[in-house]
Amino acid sequence: MTDALAATRSRLCDYALALGDDCLILSHRLSEWTGNAPDFEEDVALSNLALDLLGQARGLLTHAGELEGSGRSEDDLAYWRDDLQFRNLILVEQPKGDFAWTVTRNLLFSTYQELLYQELSQSAEPILAGIAAKGALEASYHCEHAALWTARLGDGTAESHQRMEQALMALWPLTGEMFELAPGQAELVSAGLAVDPSLVLEQWQLRVGEKLQDATLSIPRVPQRRCQGRLGFHSEHLGHLLAEMQHLHRSHPDASW
Amino acid sequence: MEQMVDDSLEDAFQHRIDAEVKIEPRDWMPERYRASLVRQIAQHAHSEIIGMQPEGNWITRAPSLRRKAILLAKVQDEAGHGLYLYSAAETLGVDREALVDMLQTGRQKYSSIFNYPTLSWADVGSIGWLVDGAAITNQLALTHTSYGPYARAMVKICREESFHQRQGFELLWHLSHGTEAQHEMAQESVNRWWWPSLMMFGPPDHSSPNSEQSMRWGIKRVSNDELRRRFVDMTVPQARALGVLLPDPELRWNESTGHHDFGPINWDEFHRVVGGDGPCNAERLTRRRRAHEEGEWVREAARSWATRHVPARIEAA
Ligand SMILES: [Fe+2]
Numbered sequence: 001m002t003d004a005l006a007a008t009r010s011r012l013c014d015y016a017l018a019l020g021d022d023c024l025i026l027s028h029r030l031s032e033w034t035g036n037a038p039d040f041e042e043d044v045a046l047s048n049l050a051l052d053l054l055g056q057a058r059g060l061l062t063h064a065g066e067l068e069g070s071g072r073s074e075d076d077l078a079y080w081r082d083d084l085q086f087r088n089l090i091l092v093e094q095p096k097g098d099f100a101w102t103v104t105r106n107l108l109f110s111t112y113q114e115l116l117y118q119e120l121s122q123s124a125e126p127i128l129a130g131i132a133a134k135g136a137l138e139a140s141y142h143c144e145h146a147a148l149w150t151a152r153l154g155d156g157t158a159e160s161h162q163r164m165e166q167a168l169m170a171l172w173p174l175t176g177e178m179f180e181l182a183p184g185q186a187e188l189v190s191a192g193l194a195v196d197p198s199l200v201l202e203q204w205q206l207r208v209g210e211k212l213q214d215a216t217l218s219i220p221r222v223p224q225r226r227c228q229g230r231l232g233f234h235s236e237h238l239g240h241l242l243a244e245m246q247h248l249h250r251s252h253p254d255a256s257w
Numbered sequence: 258m259e260q261m262v263d264d265s266l267e268d269a270f271q272h273r274i275d276a277e278v279k280i281e282p283r284d285w286m287p288e289r290y291r292a293s294l295v296r297q298i299a300q301h302a303h304s305e306i307i308g309m310q311p312e313g314n315w316i317t318r319a320p321s322l323r324r325k326a327i328l329l330a331k332v333q334d335e336a337g338h339g340l341y342l343y344s345a346a347e348t349l350g351v352d353r354e355a356l357v358d359m360l361q362t363g364r365q366k367y368s369s370i371f372n373y374p375t376l377s378w379a380d381v382g383s384i385g386w387l388v389d390g391a392a393i394t395n396q397l398a399l400t401h402t403s404y405g406p407y408a409r410a411m412v413k414i415c416r417e418e419s420f421h422q423r424q425g426f427e428l429l430w431h432l433s434h435g436t437e438a439q440h441e442m443a444q445e446s447v448n449r450w451w452w453p454s455l456m457m458f459g460p461p462d463h464s465s466p467n468s469e470q471s472m473r474w475g476i477k478r479v480s481n482d483e484l485r486r487r488f489v490d491m492t493v494p495q496a497r498a499l500g501v502l503l504p505d506p507e508l509r510w511n512e513s514t515g516h517h518d519f520g521p522i523n524w525d526e527f528h529r530v531v532g533g534d535g536p537c538n539a540e541r542l543t544r545r546r547r548a549h550e551e552g553e554w555v556r557e558a559a560r561s562w563a564t565r566h567v568p569a570r571i572e573a574a
């Protein structure tokens with residue numbers, strides 16, 4: 001393998017990890033609703049979203065392991081990395097919150113994910129392209145689900161409207177990170193392998209803005225916060241999530257399940 | 258006069274039952290038949306819903322991503338079963354909200370097995386293997402129950418429960434054939450779940466008050482003791498294949514009956530747990546009520562929204 005090829009593989013590995021970590025961590029948060037949702041239909045629906053994201057995470061982490069070439073499996077990557085090695089967005093690791101919070105996060109994230117995956121499905125890297133094509137379909141369903149609830153809650157009662165506003169105020173400042181190109185990825189973008197997320201920002205704002213407007217809500221006027229999840233600098237929430245997720249697996253280092 | 262009409266209707270009804278013709282929602286049925294079915298189907302639906310809790314307890318801690326996906330899908334299935342069964346109950350003229358309220362106020366029961374805690378990962382396997390296994394034994398018999406919608410729901414649900422049982426067996430098999438610590442985890446879990454699983458079939462026939470009428474109406478097709486015997490006969494060879502011991506020194510094959518003999522069941526424990534004094538009764542109901550209460554503002558918003566928005570289009574999901 002030439003040095004240039006090795007460097008590209010290593011960058012692609014980081015890229016797949018970042019996308020996979022988003023899915024894995026958000027899936028975890030959504031699965032916290034299973035059995036706790038506002039009605040049984042939502043127990044089913046939110047579990048479904050969690051399952052879709054878990055499936056995407058498994059595809060992306062497995063592929064990252066292959067690109068890395070060190071033989072690490074999806075489980076090695078999920079269970080044996082520490083907080084600083086996770087590359088997910090700060091947005092997805094935020095606690096589950098109330099239902100308005102979950103709906104708002106799903107709207108912000110799934111809209112982004114659908115747009116990103118649509119672009120990525122054109123990647124010259126066939127495995128990533130395949131995962132993205134399938135993921136785009138799932139993300140569009142997740143968007144529909146989020147939009148449906150955004151409308152009902154935004155335009156529901158005074159209480160639900162207020163809860164949606166609060167969630168938007170808190171989560172909006174965490175979205176800037178979604179559209180930043182991680183270091184070292186410009187090369188991947190120019191080679192047609194990865195997507196520059198800043199290209200979907202305008203579309204994203206448009207779509208999210210429309211859904212909010214339909215729900216008598218609007219984009220809050222709050223500044224973006226500086227987030228560096230993609231560099232491994234997370235909020236304190238991630239450590240607790242990982243402690244729970246990884247504990248059993250790490251307690252039996254020689255075991256297979 | 259009215260009594261005579263009812264008597265002749267009831268005779269005709271019993272003839273249909275005896276001729277194995279399914280009763281459908283619009284058919285005439287005795288009030289006690291309807292009430293008895295509502296009680297049984299609702300209790301079954303409640304069990305699916307409460308049953309999400311003990312296994313849901315392990316979703317965020319599942320030790321591999323593959324196991325996490327299987328478990329999440331399984332718990333999701335149980336929510337689906339609950340919904341499906343509430344719909345079957347609704348064909349008898351009750352509504353889901355009222356039934357859920359009966360559950361949450363403790364006026365209707367759910368299967369007592371879910372009042373036991375899941376203390377290790379192996380419990381996810383034991384529940385799949387033993388609890389879903391016992392449920393299938395019971396529900397396979399119910400596919401022949403006299404009320405059409407209930408019988409059809411059972412056919413659909415049994416198919417999924419048998420997946421669950423196989424997945425639970427496979428989970429335990431991996432533990433049992435894994436490291437020493439994993440094997441111990443599996444054995445310890447089976448020790449705790451075996452006897453409560455046998456209790457799932459209910460009290461012995463000679464002290465089961467509702468059974469006789471239920472059998473006459475074809476709601477219940479097979480007696481508690483007979484179902485329990487079927488379950489034991491099915492499970493003993495599976496335990497051998499798993500490489501775990503069932504915690505009953507009196508368990509042995511009886512050549513003359515062609516079935517397994519097993520030791521006495523602790524019915525005091527059974528009645529205590531059914532009566533509310535099990536390890537998790539309070540937690541299960543508290544958690545169910547909390548989810549419901551915390552969701553109230555969401556459901557209220559959805560209702561308010563619906564009154565102001567005529568459905569513009571109905572799309573297939
Ligand atoms: Fe079930």
Ligand SMILES: [Fe+2]
Pocket residue numbers: 335389417418421
């Ligand atoms: Fe099941």
